[in-house]
Amino acid sequence: MNCTTQQQPATNRVEYITPRVDLHHDNDQFVLEVEMPGVAKEGVDITVDDGKLTIVGSRASAERAGRTVYSERPRAEYRRVFDLDPGIDTEKISASVEQGLLTLRLHKAEAAKPRKITVG
Amino acid sequence: MNLIRYNNPSPSVWSPFDRLSSLRDLLDSAFQLASYSPSTGGGWVPLMDVEEDDDKVTVTLEAAGMKAGDFDLSLQDGTLTISGERKAESVKREGESFRSERVFGKFTRSVSLPSPVHADGVKADYTDGVLTVTLPKAEEAKPRKIAVG
Numbered sequence: 001m002n003c004t005t006q007q008q009p010a011t012n013r014v015e016y017i018t019p020r021v022d023l024h025h026d027n028d029q030f031v032l033e034v035e036m037p038g039v040a041k042e043g044v045d046i047t048v049d050d051g052k053l054t055i056v057g058s059r060a061s062a063e064r065a066g067r068t069v070y071s072e073r074p075r076a077e078y079r080r081v082f083d084l085d086p087g088i089d090t091e092k093i094s095a096s097v098e099q100g101l102l103t104l105r106l107h108k109a110e111a112a113k114p115r116k117i118t119v120g
Numbered sequence: 121m122n123l124i125r126y127n128n129p130s131p132s133v134w135s136p137f138d139r140l141s142s143l144r145d146l147l148d149s150a151f152q153l154a155s156y157s158p159s160t161g162g163g164w165v166p167l168m169d170v171e172e173d174d175d176k177v178t179v180t181l182e183a184a185g186m187k188a189g190d191f192d193l194s195l196q197d198g199t200l201t202i203s204g205e206r207k208a209e210s211v212k213r214e215g216e217s218f219r220s221e222r223v224f225g226k227f228t229r230s231v232s233l234p235s236p237v238h239a240d241g242v243k244a245d246y247t248d249g250v251l252t253v254t255l256p257k258a259e260e261a262k263p264r265k266i267a268v269g
Contacts, residue, residue: 035249065178070170
């Protein structure tokens with residue numbers, strides 16, 4: 001083909017999929033559910049830094065089983081960042097993955113829990 | 121494709137009856153919207169891929185957070201139909217909800233297969249939120265090498 005090739009930008013832009021999430025409050029914890037079909041336990045990367053919670057999910061297998069006949073599923077990684085409430089105890093975040101659904105439980109720090117003060 | 125130019129109707133040609141019929145159309149569409157209930161399906165369209173090689177056709181479908189038993193597969197006239205239901209959590213959520221982007225309910229997806237398959241050999245597996253259906257090709261659909269004698 002005889003046409004001017006466009007120079008690729010120097011930075012490799014990585015595209016991510018924004019996973020769908022549900023976030024609800026359950027007693028004194030927040031439950032965050034993140035949908036990342038195709039991601040196994042080993043592919044989940046959760047980091048807390050500077051008040052931000054970053055979730056990245058890499059697919060267990062990006063291989064295709066032969067020639068593509070029809071394709072809707074993206075193969076990119078999942079990524080989503082949340083601002084953490086200062087009342088969250090970052091030491092106590094627990095996570096589990098089941099069938100591509102990541103469930104994070106974020107507990108409130110003791111200091112952030114409502115406290116009753118009785119008048120003596 | 122033929123493009124038909126949109127003619128802006130001039131107010132002088134409007135009759136009261138036209139207005140009435142357009143109101144009825146509007147009402148009809150409003151009721152159609154009302155009968156479009158999310159619990160019967162509409163909202164959720166899981167993404168699907170179809171791949172094939174010499175021996176098999178592979179159909180994958182993304183549906184996180186389900187159970188293997190929630191899927192139903194059927195094969196008829198070269199069309200594979202996958203249906204299922206993602207049930208909202210059985211545990212009642214009493215707390216406040218801040219974000220609900222996840223879609224629950226029923227879905228049905230059909231795909232016509234690119235070649236004849238051997239129905240008895242179909243296998244399905246649900247791992248990491250992806251349903252993989254492997255359909256071995258029928259003998260007559262496999263490529264055959266013919267040696268020149």
